[in-house]
Amino acid sequence: MRNRQMWMVVFLLTVIFVTIAVWSQRGLQQKQIPFSELMGLVESKEVSTLTITGTRIEGELTDGRRIRSTGPDNSDYYLQKLSDGGIVPNFEDAGENIWVTVLVNGLPVALVVVVVLMFMRQLQMGSGRAMSFGKSKARQLSDAGKRVTFADVAGCDEAKTELEEIIQFLKDPRKFTRLGGRIPKGVLLMGSPGTGKTLLARAVAGEAGVPFFSISGSEFVEMFVGVGASRVRDLFEQAKKQSPCIIFIDEIDAVGRHRGMGMGGGHDEREQTLNQLLVEMDGFESNDSVILMAATNRPDVLDSALLRPGRFDRRVMVPPPDLRGRLGILQVHARRTPLEDGVDLERIARGTAGFSGADLENLINEAALLAARFNKKKVEQNDLEAAKDKVSLGSERRSLVLSDEQKRITAYHEAGHAIVSRLMPELDPVNKITIIPRSMALGLTQLLPEENRFNYTRTRLSSTLALMMGGRAAEELIFSRFDTGASDDLKKATRLATAMVCEYGMSDEVGPVAWEQREENYLGMENRRRDISEATAQRIDEEVRKLLSYAYNHAKEILQLNMHVLHGVAKDLLERETLDGSDFESIILRLEPVQPQQSLS
Secondary structure: OHHHHHHHHHHHHHHHHHHHHHHHHHHHOOEEOOHHHHHHHHHOOOEEEEEEEOOEEEEEEOOOOEEEEEOOOOOHHHHHHHHHOOOOOEEOOHHHHHHHHHHHHHHHHHHHHHHHHHHHHHHHHHHHHHHHHHOOOOEEOOOOOOOOOHHHOOOOHHHHHHHHHHHHHHHOOHHHHOOOOOOOOEEEEEOOOOOOHHHHHHHHHHHHOOOEEEEEHHHOOOOOOOHHHHHHHHHHHHHHHOOOEEEEEEOHHHOOEOOOOOOOOOOOHHHHHHHHHHHHHOOOOOOOOEEEEEEEOOHHHEOHHHHOOOOOOEEEEOOOOOHHHHHHHHHHHOOOOOEOOOOOHHHHHHOOOOOOHHHHHHHHHHHHHHHHHOOOOOEOHHHHHHHHHHHHHOOEOOOOOOOHHHHHHHHHHHHHHHHHHHHOOOOOOEEEEEOOOEOOEOOEEEEOOOOOOOOOOHHHHHHHHHHHHHHHHHHHHHHOOOOHHHHHHHHHHHHHHHHHHHOOOOOOOOOOOOOEEEEEOOOOOEEEEEOOOHHHHHHHHHHHHHHHHHHHHHHHHHHHHOHHHHHHHHHHHHHHOEEEHHHHHHHHHHHOOOOOOOOOO
């Protein structure tokens, strides 16, 4: 609004200035002549009109030229001469044109003064903004908004316990300091994206009952040198005035990376900001009543001085939720979503291994949108299953029309995966088989974990390799040829076999050695390297190829022994397009598959 008013004033002044310029130009077109010459033109009948204003005379000649002169004030001789020349002058009062004179002569000066004043005001405003660069942009949470508490957080009980202790520090510090303890100065929340670090910070703000300042790490850094450090100082000054309080910095890795690793050397803006943050956290001045909380998903790139005791005393890990945590998160997000009676959230939790809290919230939201699309009163189990598949696998591509031959190849490919997974040891049961295209895949076979797994045996990994090879083995047995449909399976299998040899030490030939190492460069990019000889690299390649070939041959053997099961599952898939776990299990029990005698372990 202020800018609009300013431009309106500039526009009006411009119009006035142009008008004055036109009037001035008109005056310049009038030729100033002596009074004697004017009287000569009157006697020679060359003057057509005259206008007399006091002693000012303006006129127009018969040839169209305009003239002006100065004469006596109402002299009888002068008026008689005009009458003899046939001129009847037009008399005007001098007071009527005084405002025109003032306008013509004074308005340009006034316009210049106004423009200069506006220019100076803009400079002052710009100076004010420049001076405000060093002010902190932290937002202080108020009680007016929606309050988040620990009741709204699930799936990270250990992290909640650590943070509840921080809240007790702030509410009753004497309880802990009477024995010589010291209140932690900093709490670093670490975890993968979407695990709930920021949500935990908001819950702390809702539970603590003390002032809570929130800011992002990227808001400290500007293009002007020294601004970030100034903002850090201003932030802590505000916090000290309202202590005890909490400061929360989200994505602190934006300013907390290792010093000396940037492209700008040791004096760039980010490092100055980090140095000031280090001083404020644990310098000469005490900040005992100000607790700094920070969140990052890249703790490995943070400067070691930032992580030492006395700065970030507490490091709280926020891992992806386990089965019980996923169930709790689903129950929290399902509070505002009406569910049909009999909905099994535990089944959804078991089928979402690896999902973060954000993924699970998105799942509930997608299920609600899907139910609303079909005008349902409540969300049903099939809505949750469809939402789970959409979040993890992508939307169905029913518009992609496959030929009958392509559908047949896909059906046998997925049937091969499912049968091998059913007959191999230590694998999870089949949850769904479909030949409906999703994302970039033409079909999929989905397993349902029965429990949380943190360690994987060599037998399980070898069975997983055979499962990945089951689709290509089925295509070779039925169609006696290969196509590109198994390319993603081969990539995953090669990656897993390489990890078994180079990272997990599961090769008898190579031995229990971790040959592959992961490193991170100063740009945060992860590199993998092998410090090995050419002979060792050749042995590793041979072992990887041996694991893959053995898994492929084993999958092929299983399918050869159970060709009747392969045909039966593929036939049902072609008819129904999708089989759930119970449908597949009923087919297996009806056709009685043959277990292989050979072991992969």
